Amino acid sequence: MSHHLVEAKDVHYSYSDGTQAMCGVSFRITHGESVAVVGANGAGKSTLLQHLSGCLLPGGGTVRIGDTLLTRKTLAIVRRTVGMVFQDPDDQLFMPTVWADVAFGPINLGLPADQVRSRVEHALETVGMSHVAGRPPYRLSGGEKRAVSIATVLSMDPSILVMDEPTSNLDPRARRRLIELLGTFTHTKIIATHDLDMAMELCGRTIVLSQGRIAADGPTADILRDESILAPCGLEKPLSLQGCPICSRQKR
Numbered sequence: 001m002s003h004h005l006v007e008a009k010d011v012h013y014s015y016s017d018g019t020q021a022m023c024g025v026s027f028r029i030t031h032g033e034s035v036a037v038v039g040a041n042g043a044g045k046s047t048l049l050q051h052l053s054g055c056l057l058p059g060g061g062t063v064r065i066g067d068t069l070l071t072r073k074t075l076a077i078v079r080r081t082v083g084m085v086f087q088d089p090d091d092q093l094f095m096p097t098v099w100a101d102v103a104f105g106p107i108n109l110g111l112p113a114d115q116v117r118s119r120v121e122h123a124l125e126t127v128g129m130s131h132v133a134g135r136p137p138y139r140l141s142g143g144e145k146r147a148v149s150i151a152t153v154l155s156m157d158p159s160i161l162v163m164d165e166p167t168s169n170l171d172p173r174a175r176r177r178l179i180e181l182l183g184t185f186t187h188t189k190i191i192a193t194h195d196l197d198m199a200m201e202l203c204g205r206t207i208v209l210s211q212g213r214i215a216a217d218g219p220t221a222d223i224l225r226d227e228s229i230l231a232p233c234g235l236e237k238p239l240s241l242q243g244c245p246i247c248s249r250q251k252r
């Protein structure tokens with residue numbers, strides 16, 4: 001399905017203070033792929049994801065979502081196709097109640113009230129947050145905010161899901177529930193994360209960013225095993241691939 005392609009070609013981006021955050025990033029993600037974007041703090045993961053959802057426009061190069069070239073004029077089309085969960089939930093939640101935040105997108109799509117209600121109920125139930133529907137988002141815990149911000153995107157039923165650190169702040173059960181939920185999402189997923197064990201579980205492909213450039217792009221199982229790729233990029237093997245610390249201490 002070409003309309004779900006995500007393509008970056010030689011993307012460059014500098015912030016207004018001159019920080020060069022993208023230095024020629026290119027890749028092509030096809031429909032149904034599940035891709036982890038990993039890299040040290042400041043590598044450019046969030047900057048890249050914001051380009052894929054039309055929050056930032058490239059300073060050089062191009063981003064294409066399906067047949068649509070991302071430009072100021074096509075922002076509305078791209079934002080309807082791509083659902084983005086931001087790294088900081090406070091960037092996502094701005095309405096007086098959780099319910100209003102999750103309903104905001106569907107209302108803006110022009111859906112009738114009964115459909116808005118069922119989408120909101122379903123999205124909140126999916127992330128286990130139905131019980132906070134009437135509360136102001138700014139009064140929630142970090143993990144609750146994270147779960148609600150995911151619900152605001154699920155309620156839009158996006159074709160492409162772009163998530164920036166979706167498991168940060170989640171307790172182990174909520175993290176497990178999210179991983180299972182994402183496993184059922186059959187469309188394209190692009191997930192920036194430091195949770196390399198989640199990347200191992202969910203993402204067949206991994207892109208490693210380092211200083212605004214792609215340092216590696218390939219099968220997750222190969223990349224996250226390869227210390228010669230991970231170490232120079234400030235990364236370590238996921239815990240699931242490291243030996244058991246107790247057993248290795250006993251062997252010494």
Ligand SMILES: Nc1ncnc2c1ncn2[C@@H]1O[C@H](COP(=O)(O)OP(=O)(O)OP(=O)(O)O)[C@@H](O)[C@H]1O
Nearest residue numbers: 015017019021039040041042043044045046047048
């Ligand atoms: N608003 C901004 N203004 C100026 N520089 C910025 C801004 N946001 C990010 N940067 C810089 O751009 C580079 C990439 O930052 P980015 O947030 O994309 O990294 P990241 O890989 O998401 O890091 P983290 O793992 O900490 O979330 C960094 O050098 C960062 O300092």
Ligand SMILES: [Mg+2]
Nearest residue numbers: 045046087164
């Ligand atoms: Mg980030």
